[in-house]
Amino acid sequence: MDVQDAKKLEEVKYMGWASEAGRRKHEAIAACLRELTKQGLAPSGARRQKELDIHFEQTEWLIGNAIELRRQLAGKFPVLLAPPEIRVFRAKLERTVDTVVTFEPVLARVFEKPKNTIYRAAAK
Numbered sequence: 385m386d387v388q389d390a391k392k393l394e395e396v397k398y399m400g401w402a403s404e405a406g407r408r409k410h411e412a413i414a415a416c417l418r419e420l421t422k423q424g425l426a427p428s429g430a431r432r433q434k435e436l437d438i439h440f441e442q443t444e445w446l447i448g449n450a451i452e453l454r455r456q457l458a459g460k461f462p463v464l465l466a467p468p469e470i471r472v473f474r475a476k477l478e479r480t481v482d483t484v485v486t487f488e489p490v491l492a493r494v495f496e497k498p499k500n501t502i503y504r505a506a507a508k
Contacts, residue, residue: 387461387464390457390460390461390464391464393457394450394454397449397450397453398446398450398453401445402446402480405443405445405446406442408442409438409442412442413434413435413438416431416434416435420434439484440484443480443484447480447481450473450477451477454473
């Protein structure tokens with residue numbers, strides 16, 4: 385295995401973890417919604433907060449795995465710790481975080497938007 389193979393491995397693992405994080409997010413959010421529905425809290429700030437927590441937890445898990453793999457690969461290929469390589473790696477992780485952070489306002493709009501807005505507008 386050379387450095388390019390290590391980078392490919394890193395990318396494949398990252399994509400697998402991203403997929404797994406997405407699956408875990410959806411399962412956790414569905415379970416949360418079921419529980420909050422039982423409590424009569426489904427359309428609440430508690431739901432929104434829990435969903436955000438789930439998104440951040442899974443993103444943290446994904447990034448933690450990526451960093452740990454980079455450390456392991458860098459043991460064999462120290463060039464992966466060179467400043468240019470770290471900049472590229474960091475940018476990738478920052479894009480992952482940005483995806484979650486920019487998702488938050490979208491989530492907020494969904495929860496704050498009154499139901500049946502289209503029907504209310506048509507009735508006027």
